[in-house]
Amino acid sequence: MFEQRVAIVTGAGGGIGLATCRALSRDGFYVVVTDITLERSLAVAEELQGKAKGAMPVKLDVMGSASEIAAVVEGIFAHTGRIDVLVNNAGGSAALLGKITDFREAEEATWEWVLRLNLGGTMRCAHAVLQYMLAARYGRIINLASIAANGLPGRADYSAAKAGIVGFSKALAMEVG
Numbered sequence: 421m422f423e424q425r426v427a428i429v430t431g432a433g434g435g436i437g438l439a440t441c442r443a444l445s446r447d448g449f450y451v452v453v454t455d456i457t458l459e460r461s462l463a464v465a466e467e468l469q470g471k472a473k474g475a476m477p478v479k480l481d482v483m484g485s486a487s488e489i490a491a492v493v494e495g496i497f498a499h500t501g502r503i504d505v506l507v508n509n510a511g512g513s514a515a516l517l518g519k520i521t522d523f524r525e526a527e528e529a530t531w532e533w534v535l536r537l538n539l540g541g542t543m544r545c546a547h548a549v550l551q552y553m554l555a556a557r558y559g560r561i562i563n564l565a566s567i568a569a570n571g572l573p574g575r576a577d578y579s580a581a582k583a584g585i586v587g588f589s590k591a592l593a594m595e596v597g
Contacts, residue, residue: 424448424449424450424473424474425448425449425450425502425504425505426449426450426452426496426500426502426503426504426505427444427449427450427451427452427504427505427506427507428452428454428493428496428503428505428506428507428545428549429441429444429451429452429453429454429507429509430454430455430480430482430506430507430508430509430510430541430545431454431455431456431482431509431510431511432451432453432454432455432460432461432464432509433453433455433456433457433460433461433463433464434460436509436564437455437464437507437509437510438464440507440509441453441464441468441475442467442468444505444507445468445473445475448473449473449504449505450473450474450475450476450500451465451468451474451475451476452475452476452478452496452500453465453468453475453476453477453478454478454479454480454492454510455479455480455510456479456480456481456482456510457479458477458478458479461477461478461479462477464477465477476496476499476500478492478495478496479492480492482508482510482537482540482541482542482544482545483536483537483540483541484544485544486544486547486548489544489545489547489548490547490548492548493545493548493549493552497552502552502556503549503552503553503556503559504553504556504558504559504560505559505560505561505562506545506546506549506559506560506561506562507562507564508541508542508545508546508561508562508563508564508585509564510537510541510545511537511538511541511542511564511581512534512537512538513534513568513575513577513578514526514530514531514533514534514575514577514578517530517533520574520575521574522573522574522576523576523577526576526577530577531576531577531580534577534578534581535577535580535581535584537581538578538581538582538584538585539580539581539584539585539588542563542585542588543588546561546563546588546592549561550596553596554596561589561592563585563588563589564585565582565583565585565586565589566578566582568582569582569583569585569586570583571583
């Protein structure tokens with residue numbers, strides 16, 4: 421089994437996720453690069469392979485069911501024997517759907533999608549890694565939120581999701597910290 425620390429990064433195919441993977445890799449982590457498309461995960465993992473202690477590309481849709489995400493995490497654990505860090509980075513606003521609007525004009529399907537992606541994805545991924553971290557009596561879960569947690573006009577759904585992540589993080593820390 422792995423002697424080095426193992427970090428899972430969601431939404432790792434670009435932007436903050438990619439930068440996080442690079443930083444973890446530089447710090448000596450074996451990085452599990454997850455993204456909604458395997459192609460994006462592969463590209464990042466290939467970049468890290470040449471510079472690091474190792475990387476593993478994994479297709480992971482944080483909007484999947486808790487059992488689907490748990491199965492992916494179980495596979496990661498079976499391969500590595502440990503999960504030390506989870507970086508919940510995957511997320512986005514209604515802009516990904518081309519549907520930024522004031523809340524009074526928003527569609528329920530849109531705000532449910534934003535909540536499921538951001539808050540739900542964070543919760544499902546955290547839930548999936550907890551058993552491994554608790555058994556090891558070690559683990560770090562890093563949940564990315566946003567200044568939007570304080571409220572942004574035209575993004576009430578995104579603001580609610582990010583504020584939810586802040587509250588979830590605090591409550592989870594009290595439960596298992």
